[in-house]
Amino acid sequence: MTKVRRQPVAISIPDRRDAALTLGPALLVFAFGFLLPLINLAIESLKEFTPGRVGSVENAAATVQNYYELANQAFASVLLTTFWIGGVAAIIGQLVAFPLAYFIVRRISPRMRALTLGFLITLVLSSVLIKTYAIELTFGSVGILRPLLLTLGLSPNSREYINIVVTAGLVHSIIPVATLTLIGAMQSIDPRLLDAAQSLGAPGWKAHLSITLPLSFPALISSTLVSLTFAISAFVIPMVLGRGRVLFISNVIYTRFSDIANYPSGAAISLVMLAAALAVVAVITFAQAWKVSR
Amino acid sequence: MSRQSLAARTGDRIAVSLAYGVIGLGLAFLAIPLVITCLMAFDARTYLGPLPPPALSLHWFERLVSQADILTSLRTSLILAVLTTVLSVTIGTAAAVGLARANFPGKAALTSAFLSPLIVPPVVIGFGLLLFLSKAGITNGMARLLLGHVIVTLPYCIRTSLASLLGSDQRLTEAAMVLGATERQAFWTITLPLMRTGVVTGAIFAFAISIDDVSISLFLSDPSATTLPVTLVSNMRAAFDLTIAAAAVVLIAVTALLIVVLDRVVGFDTVVGQGLFRS
Amino acid sequence: MISAVEFQGVSKRFGETVALGNISFSVNSGETIALLGPSGCGKTTILRLIAGFERPDKGSILIDGEPMAGLKPYERNVGLLFQHYALFPHMTVEQNIGYGLRHRNHPSGQIPRRIAEMLELVRLVGFGQRRPHQLSGGQQQRVALARALATHPSLVLLDEPLSALDAKLRHELRTELKDVLAAVGSTAIVVTHDQEEAMSLGERIFVMNRGAIMQSGRPDDVYWRPDSHFVADFMGRTNWIHGSISAAGGTAGKFRSESGWEFPVAFTGSLSGAAEICVRPESVEISSGAPGAGAMPGRVADVVTLGAFRHIVLDLVSGDRLISACPNRPDIAFARGQEISVSIPPEACVLFAR
Numbered sequence: 071m072t073k074v075r076r077q078p079v080a081i082s083i084p085d086r087r088d089a090a091l092t093l094g095p096a097l098l099v100f101a102f103g104f105l106l107p108l109i110n111l112a113i114e115s116l117k118e119f120t121p122g123r124v125g126s127v128e129n130a131a132a133t134v135q136n137y138y139e140l141a142n143q144a145f146a147s148v149l150l151t152t153f154w155i156g157g158v159a160a161i162i163g164q165l166v167a168f169p170l171a172y173f174i175v176r177r178i179s180p181r182m183r184a185l186t187l188g189f190l191i192t193l194v195l196s197s198v199l200i201k202t203y204a205i206e207l208t209f210g211s212v213g214i215l216r217p218l219l220l221t222l223g224l225s226p227n228s229r230e231y232i233n234i235v236v237t238a239g240l241v242h243s244i245i246p247v248a249t250l251t252l253i254g255a256m257q258s259i260d261p262r263l264l265d266a267a268q269s270l271g272a273p274g275w276k277a278h279l280s281i282t283l284p285l286s287f288p289a290l291i292s293s294t295l296v297s298l299t300f301a302i303s304a305f306v307i308p309m310v311l312g313r314g315r316v317l318f319i320s321n322v323i324y325t326r327f328s329d330i331a332n333y334p335s336g337a338a339i340s341l342v343m344l345a346a347a348l349a350v351v352a353v354i355t356f357a358q359a360w361k362v363s364r
Numbered sequence: 365m366s367r368q369s370l371a372a373r374t375g376d377r378i379a380v381s382l383a384y385g386v387i388g389l390g391l392a393f394l395a396i397p398l399v400i401t402c403l404m405a406f407d408a409r410t411y412l413g414p415l416p417p418p419a420l421s422l423h424w425f426e427r428l429v430s431q432a433d434i435l436t437s438l439r440t441s442l443i444l445a446v447l448t449t450v451l452s453v454t455i456g457t458a459a460a461v462g463l464a465r466a467n468f469p470g471k472a473a474l475t476s477a478f479l480s481p482l483i484v485p486p487v488v489i490g491f492g493l494l495l496f497l498s499k500a501g502i503t504n505g506m507a508r509l510l511l512g513h514v515i516v517t518l519p520y521c522i523r524t525s526l527a528s529l530l531g532s533d534q535r536l537t538e539a540a541m542v543l544g545a546t547e548r549q550a551f552w553t554i555t556l557p558l559m560r561t562g563v564v565t566g567a568i569f570a571f572a573i574s575i576d577d578v579s580i581s582l583f584l585s586d587p588s589a590t591t592l593p594v595t596l597v598s599n600m601r602a603a604f605d606l607t608i609a610a611a612a613v614v615l616i617a618v619t620a621l622l623i624v625v626l627d628r629v630v631g632f633d634t635v636v637g638q639g640l641f642r643s
Numbered sequence: 644m645i646s647a648v649e650f651q652g653v654s655k656r657f658g659e660t661v662a663l664g665n666i667s668f669s670v671n672s673g674e675t676i677a678l679l680g681p682s683g684c685g686k687t688t689i690l691r692l693i694a695g696f697e698r699p700d701k702g703s704i705l706i707d708g709e710p711m712a713g714l715k716p717y718e719r720n721v722g723l724l725f726q727h728y729a730l731f732p733h734m735t736v737e738q739n740i741g742y743g744l745r746h747r748n749h750p751s752g753q754i755p756r757r758i759a760e761m762l763e764l765v766r767l768v769g770f771g772q773r774r775p776h777q778l779s780g781g782q783q784q785r786v787a788l789a790r791a792l793a794t795h796p797s798l799v800l801l802d803e804p805l806s807a808l809d810a811k812l813r814h815e816l817r818t819e820l821k822d823v824l825a826a827v828g829s830t831a832i833v834v835t836h837d838q839e840e841a842m843s844l845g846e847r848i849f850v851m852n853r854g855a856i857m858q859s860g861r862p863d864d865v866y867w868r869p870d871s872h873f874v875a876d877f878m879g880r881t882n883w884i885h886g887s888i889s890a891a892g893g894t895a896g897k898f899r900s901e902s903g904w905e906f907p908v909a910f911t912g913s914l915s916g917a918a919e920i921c922v923r924p925e926s927v928e929i930s931s932g933a934p935g936a937g938a939m940p941g942r943v944a945d946v947v948t949l950g951a952f953r954h955i956v957l958d959l960v961s962g963d964r965l966i967s968a969c970p971n972r973p974d975i976a977f978a979r980g981q982e983i984s985v986s987i988p989p990e991a992c993v994l995f996a997r
Binding site: 089095110167169170197201205206238241246254257299309323327333 | 372373375376379380383386387389390391393394395396397398400401404454455456458459461462463465466468474477478480481483484485486487488489491492493494495496497499511512514515518522568569572573575576578579582583593596597600604608609611612615616619620622623624626627632633635636
């Protein structure tokens with residue numbers, strides 16, 4: 071019989087030491103690169119700004135002036151644009167992603183599925199700059215497929231046209247992520263449930279409305295949430311496709327920083343934007359919980 | 365056939381056609397802009413003209429590689445991506461192990477905290493970092509960019525590693541310990557290999573995100589350290605021509621290569637089920 | 644004689660819940676015992692304490708006479724077959740089996756031979772290069788067993804070894820498991836919630852409930868002479884008749900049920916007053932002739948065929964409903980509605996106070 075290693079040791083407490091070792095670096099990075107900068111932003115947003123200078127005034131008293139300044143029509147219009155276009159894009163994205171996800175999970179051969187998944191993951195990992203450039207090349211002012219959109223009766227330089235192109239840019243980035251999220255959820259739906267529904271008299275589309283849709287609802291909510299936060303945080307897409315006429319909140323932050331060097335105002339807008347993103351998360355999380363508890 | 369079932373069948377047919385229409389349009393919409401871009405990158409004309417290109421040539425690619433600023437920023441981007449990946453994967457894997465085994469109250473809160481950079485708009489992260497690092501006296505462009513990239517890639521690495529750990533780690537570690545392995549040995553022979561798929565997926569995502577990042581890099585770049593996307597953005601503003609299309613072809617090829625690696629090592633089904641696209 | 648395993652006054656709680664309350668028992672070398680009980684009874688806690696994943700709050704645990712206090716799992720030589728096997732998914736069958744050998748300093752030159760021996764023992768020769776996900780449930784269980792036994796542990800712990808398998812496989816592997824354990828000669832402790840599994844694998848059974856050992860003994864003893872209502876109920880199908888002792892008398896008494904049925908019972912012991920009787924189905928006697936003394940007429944309500952034997956559901960004139968079990972043979976047949984009379988042999992009654 072093999073000998074047992076026999077050194078009875080005092081009962082050590084490796085747990086706390088191991089926890090420090092494994093979680094420490096992440097905590098450091100998180101604190102230094104995320105938490106403190108956000109706190110600093112909050113402080114900065116309360117500082118005074120004099121036009122013509124770079125950054126905030128030293129040793130000035132705290133002020134909420136930067137937030138007051140946002141209560142004007144121009145900024146409200148930017149907020150509206152961001153949420154409106156973002157919301158529309160998020161919803162269109164889900165409308166396409168939902169049938170696409172089902173199609174990929176249930177209707178195509180394993181090889182086609184691998185190819186399609188590969189295509190979608192490639193899109194997700196591709197540079198948003200490249201995708202946006204591609205959209206501008208295809209639909210923009212020198213757009214190749216512009217004639218297609220012109221036939222829909224839109225003037226090429228009109229605000230409506232640019233709105234559509236920006237929305238298209240957002241949808242292009244939203245569909246792959248939404249599809250992949252919904253695929254995960256749909257894989258767990260038992261296909262025999264649909265068979266049961268059909269054997270009970272429901273035609274295909276009704277079966278989907280009463281089975282597939284409700285069962286994927288949590289995933290759908292979560293996917294809409296992710297798409298919406300992505301859309302309202304978008305920076306490159308409105309910057310390239312908006313051509314200066316459609317501005318999202320992040321573009322305004324950037325101009326405050328690069329053109330005017332008004333850091334306090336940029337900080338204030340950043341915090342408003344952060345609050346908006348958190349509000350979206352909170353609303354949809356509560357809606358999810360409420361739906362589940364019913 | 366009864367009236368009712370005829371109506372049901374027709375309704376079904378309409379619904380199915382509608383669905384396929386949406387799917388077809390959606391896929392076409394996703395693919396066509398990229399196809400057009402790749403095609404136009406080989407356009408022989410020296411200006412941006414309508415489709416189709418009358419002749420093909422590689423001159424746009426020559427233009428791409430002849431620009432010094434593009435090559436420099438490419439080098440910077442690559443170095444940055446590699447460093448970011450190594451740091452994020454290491455720190456993220458360690459954090460995932462810590463979180464999976466932790467027993468203290470507030471563990472769920474800590475996990476959410478670590479994943480929170482995912483919901484914060486990148487512009488806010490970039491701007492905030494710039495202000496803070498300036499105040500803290502850190503002026504090295506590369507260091508700033510590295511911290512910014514690590515902050516946005518770390519949550520992905522933590523999430524994928526955590527997903528591959530949860531559920532089986534404790535049982536298998538106990539099995540190993542009963543067979544004679546110490547805690548340390550069990551970690552290296554059982555826990556770490558088990559996380560292989562999570563680590564690889566996280567690494568690939570970290571690399572891709574770092575290479576592609578625009579919002580954060582725009583704030584944190586400076587003349588000494590500029591990333592490729594930032595250079596491309598300023599080129600795009602200066603002259604909207606097909607040099608960028610050539611860059612697009614190269615970048616898409618690189619991404620496609622990463623995807624092939626991802627499939628070989630991890631497999632797409634695992635990636636989808638693994639928690640990156642978890643609801 | 645030194646016991647293979649000994650628990651002395653062991654207590655363990657998790658937060659507010661008492662998992663084990665002052666447990667003491669011992670297992671003899673080479674014996675196979677079964678810890679049987681419903682979930683939450685503490686049987687898995689005992690296993691984890693022996694393996695070293697938990698430490699007792701009070702009391703001590705000895706393996707082969709040596710106290711285990713302070714020893715880590717890898718410092719004890721105990722084999723553990725996990726529920727759901729816990730095979731290492733990223734290793735082959737051979738690597739799984741060899742893991743313990745490598746980490747317990749088995750001479751490296753002899754490891755391949757030992758692995759081959761184990762594969763032969765569990766009848767998986769040729770499967771060495773496969774991975775767990777390529778094996779069926781039964782095959783995975785055998786690999787897990789081989790892995791646990793490879794390092795010659797003197798004590799083997801098996802956590803619900805057959806619960807994850809389907810019925811037919813369970814029966815086949817039960818015999819194999821007994822053969823393997825006998826061949827290896829280790830002491831074995833089987834933890835299960837399945838009374839059939841416990842009775843077939845254990846030479847002795849410990850019936851547990853809520854952190855305490857209710858009764859221990861040979862399977863037949865525990866089955867036919869349970870000393871509490873819980874044990875009687877847990878050990879298998881049983882009939883309960885409520886009533887009172889109408890005539891006490893040490894070894895010969897009389898019992899009157901609440902429904903008015905009086906019949907003789909043996910072993911009343913020191914009981915008197917309200918009581919309940921536990922009668923196993925196989926003890927209930929059915930005759931088609933006229934009822935004798937102490938018998939009760941009734942009719943057959945249902946006949947349920949369960950393969951090798953049948954359950955006969957009987958509705959008695961007194962209002963009681965009893966179940967009788969008989970072998971499934973053509974010469975012993977009952978039809979629904981058939982009129983019969985039922986009697987209970989006095990020695991088959993186990994009495995409990997109420």
